[in-house]
Amino acid sequence: MISVSEAEKTILAHTINLSIEECPTPDAIGRVLREDIQADRDFPPFDRVTMDGITINYQYWKNGQKKFLIEGVQTAGSPPFTLQKPDSALEIMTGAMLPTGCDVVIPVEEITFEEKDGKKFATINTPQLIQRQNIHAQGEDRKKGDILVPANTLLSQAEIAVAVSVGKSTLKVTQKPKIAIVSTGNELVGIDETPEPYQIRRSNSYALASALSKIGIKADIWHLPDDQQLIEEKMSEIFRDFDVIITSGGVSKGKKDFVPWVMEKLQVSKIFHRIKQRPGKPLWFGKKDNKVVFGLPGNPVSTMVGLFRYVMPYLREIEGIERKPLQFTVLSEDFSFDRDLTYFLSVKIINKEGRLWAKPIPGHGSGDFANLLDCDAFVELPAHEKNFLAGSVYPLIPFRNI
Amino acid sequence: MISVSEAEKTILAHTINLSIEECPTPDAIGRVLREDIQADRDFPPFDRVTMDGITINYQYWKNGQKKFLIEGVQTAGSPPFTLQKPDSALEIMTGAMLPTGCDVVIPVEEITFEEKDGKKFATINTPQLIQRQNIHAQGEDRKKGDILVPANTLLSQAEIAVAVSVGKSTLKVTQKPKIAIVSTGNELVGIDETPEPYQIRRSNSYALASALSKIGIKADIWHLPDDQQLIEEKMSEIFRDFDVIITSGGVSKGKKDFVPWVMEKLQVSKIFHRIKQRPGKPLWFGKKDNKVVFGLPGNPVSTMVGLFRYVMPYLREIEGIERKPLQFTVLSEDFSFDRDLTYFLSVKIINKEGRLWAKPIPGHGSGDFANLLDCDAFVELPAHEKNFLAGSVYPLIPFRNI
Numbered sequence: 001m002i003s004v005s006e007a008e009k010t011i012l013a014h015t016i017n018l019s020i021e022e023c024p025t026p027d028a029i030g031r032v033l034r035e036d037i038q039a040d041r042d043f044p045p046f047d048r049v050t051m052d053g054i055t056i057n058y059q060y061w062k063n064g065q066k067k068f069l070i071e072g073v074q075t076a077g078s079p080p081f082t083l084q085k086p087d088s089a090l091e092i093m094t095g096a097m098l099p100t101g102c103d104v105v106i107p108v109e110e111i112t113f114e115e116k117d118g119k120k121f122a123t124i125n126t127p128q129l130i131q132r133q134n135i136h137a138q139g140e141d142r143k144k145g146d147i148l149v150p151a152n153t154l155l156s157q158a159e160i161a162v163a164v165s166v167g168k169s170t171l172k173v174t175q176k177p178k179i180a181i182v183s184t185g186n187e188l189v190g191i192d193e194t195p196e197p198y199q200i201r202r203s204n205s206y207a208l209a210s211a212l213s214k215i216g217i218k219a220d221i222w223h224l225p226d227d228q229q230l231i232e233e234k235m236s237e238i239f240r241d242f243d244v245i246i247t248s249g250g251v252s253k254g255k256k257d258f259v260p261w262v263m264e265k266l267q268v269s270k271i272f273h274r275i276k277q278r279p280g281k282p283l284w285f286g287k288k289d290n291k292v293v294f295g296l297p298g299n300p301v302s303t304m305v306g307l308f309r310y311v312m313p314y315l316r317e318i319e320g321i322e323r324k325p326l327q328f329t330v331l332s333e334d335f336s337f338d339r340d341l342t343y344f345l346s347v348k349i350i351n352k353e354g355r356l357w358a359k360p361i362p363g364h365g366s367g368d369f370a371n372l373l374d375c376d377a378f379v380e381l382p383a384h385e386k387n388f389l390a391g392s393v394y395p396l397i398p399f400r401n402i
Numbered sequence: 403m404i405s406v407s408e409a410e411k412t413i414l415a416h417t418i419n420l421s422i423e424e425c426p427t428p429d430a431i432g433r434v435l436r437e438d439i440q441a442d443r444d445f446p447p448f449d450r451v452t453m454d455g456i457t458i459n460y461q462y463w464k465n466g467q468k469k470f471l472i473e474g475v476q477t478a479g480s481p482p483f484t485l486q487k488p489d490s491a492l493e494i495m496t497g498a499m500l501p502t503g504c505d506v507v508i509p510v511e512e513i514t515f516e517e518k519d520g521k522k523f524a525t526i527n528t529p530q531l532i533q534r535q536n537i538h539a540q541g542e543d544r545k546k547g548d549i550l551v552p553a554n555t556l557l558s559q560a561e562i563a564v565a566v567s568v569g570k571s572t573l574k575v576t577q578k579p580k581i582a583i584v585s586t587g588n589e590l591v592g593i594d595e596t597p598e599p600y601q602i603r604r605s606n607s608y609a610l611a612s613a614l615s616k617i618g619i620k621a622d623i624w625h626l627p628d629d630q631q632l633i634e635e636k637m638s639e640i641f642r643d644f645d646v647i648i649t650s651g652g653v654s655k656g657k658k659d660f661v662p663w664v665m666e667k668l669q670v671s672k673i674f675h676r677i678k679q680r681p682g683k684p685l686w687f688g689k690k691d692n693k694v695v696f697g698l699p700g701n702p703v704s705t706m707v708g709l710f711r712y713v714m715p716y717l718r719e720i721e722g723i724e725r726k727p728l729q730f731t732v733l734s735e736d737f738s739f740d741r742d743l744t745y746f747l748s749v750k751i752i753n754k755e756g757r758l759w760a761k762p763i764p765g766h767g768s769g770d771f772a773n774l775l776d777c778d779a780f781v782e783l784p785a786h787e788k789n790f791l792a793g794s795v796y797p798l799i800p801f802r803n804i
Contacts, residue, residue: 077589
């Protein structure tokens, strides 16, 4: 048995390679970028007006002129005018390019307009102007050639916007791993079946697949009956077609615990089996060629601990994202656990004045998945300690959006 | 002009009704439940064994018996055995139903097995047994008929697992609103077009659509040229086909600011225009029948403030989720802003010992969308204050996963 931190380190050391593919930029949110995005021109690409109003040459106002003849209207998306007479003005719209000869924009709220003899005049009412105000200067944010988004960034809408603005209609991203979720056991029946009194419906596979869908992975679900020959045949096919195989159940020491057995048959190397933790101790991890197997324990809370503590960070790692710094939370109540195992405590997180408090909601053990309805995270309580005091800080593993 | 809190209150008071639809349970993550999910039987539905090992009648062990004849193997998914002789044992697997006559499970690690004359015996090595240990008792977690998940819950993998376990293959959920994102302006060109020096590519629409896709909404994107007749025609069609219309740009006081104009033409009531905030002041909000219009300002940072501060909470509200309590963060540096406007400060969030610190990354104003690459949230700094001190607590509006 190895410790939680050894297990994490070992898992992250056994990465597989995923291909790179082109993804249409509008669909790339949540994907991992595998190229640098460079500025194709300055940001902004021109002196960009940020208010509706008029634009003039600042020196004339400074010298006392308050009323300006309007020569025309400079709209956004039009080639820039040139001020014909240096003491005139142009009406101007947000997003327009600053006309030649102008260097200040006065918002429409600070202007009085009047018309006389077919001519239009603007009087500036504000006592204060700053040269170049309301102008977003060319290159102020980024210069042409700058790397705007480096490779290995997880793409949010902010990166999508930047990619679009430099004309990238597709982006090189990491291909999503093909994931199979496999359960076995005659005690498990499908959603639509009516279980015998001694059976239950197989909910774990759907919990796993749902959680993966939130990170953009469409996993395939398989259920195999308790039949060794069939299990071997099917697992061999699944192993051929998928990058990551997640099994649920079948990893403890029982007679029907098929994972270690079938993986030996398929010549998948066992990297480790069992972690010093509760719940979720009998986790099995193995690798063969460019494929890995996570044998998650079948108790539903254990399955979720395995998924969020080990599988999710592994998927980030193989997709190529920088490792996330650990998140922390403050325990709101004392809690005790006297075994030499890391304990994953189910909690409800409350943000109080910017501090994340974790309220323990222990439930009835690893089979009590209804308990997770009231929780949104696990807190990782280290082995070697027995009493965890209110106010102490521990790592946080969120499993819903907090 | 109204305040940020008035704007929020007003927007949330103008909800529209969305239909209810059936969604396959495996696809329902991120959807909002519109029915109660009840327990169809007890949770667990039977006395469920939680370890591999043997099971016996506790009284015999308590009276000093350590060695037990094994009558058979009770696997998971099989009808329960009845112990033939009360002082015998059964081998038993995790997930199995407790056999009649047994009331304690001893894990395989604490057992020595031996075979003699074709009979198998188990000797219990542990000095301590607790009656009913390693048995997850029928109904311990929830009782048949209990409401497991109430209506109006946002579904995570935990709720999906519970729904599957009670045999719900579809769930009643709120239909996602049909959303159109509309931009106008000749200064904006498509991703694949080469902009003139005075033009830019329209990135806002993609930022909006990407962010909405993260909450399961596939928005339609429209771009209309600066042509009043065409805008009126197209907007009339869009208005007919969508529930929520989000426009980007065209809400300030400029000549080409089409939103107030076209909404008047379409007889959409203006609820308010302009909020006492920066960035994003000229936000326009209107309603007609069972449809609403968010006229977001076109400066990219303003657009994102509008989306995350107003549109996202509105979408939660119309989908029927309980309002989220405000999240908070602690300012890590002093910041000043001396106008009587709520200021949305771009920040990077750092979790230090369970406390969320917000590091200001101010950027170059509302046009500097490259600045958002370095940020993950806005902090809402109230109007009427000028100096915001390090260590003070303010509301947090995250715009990526922190």
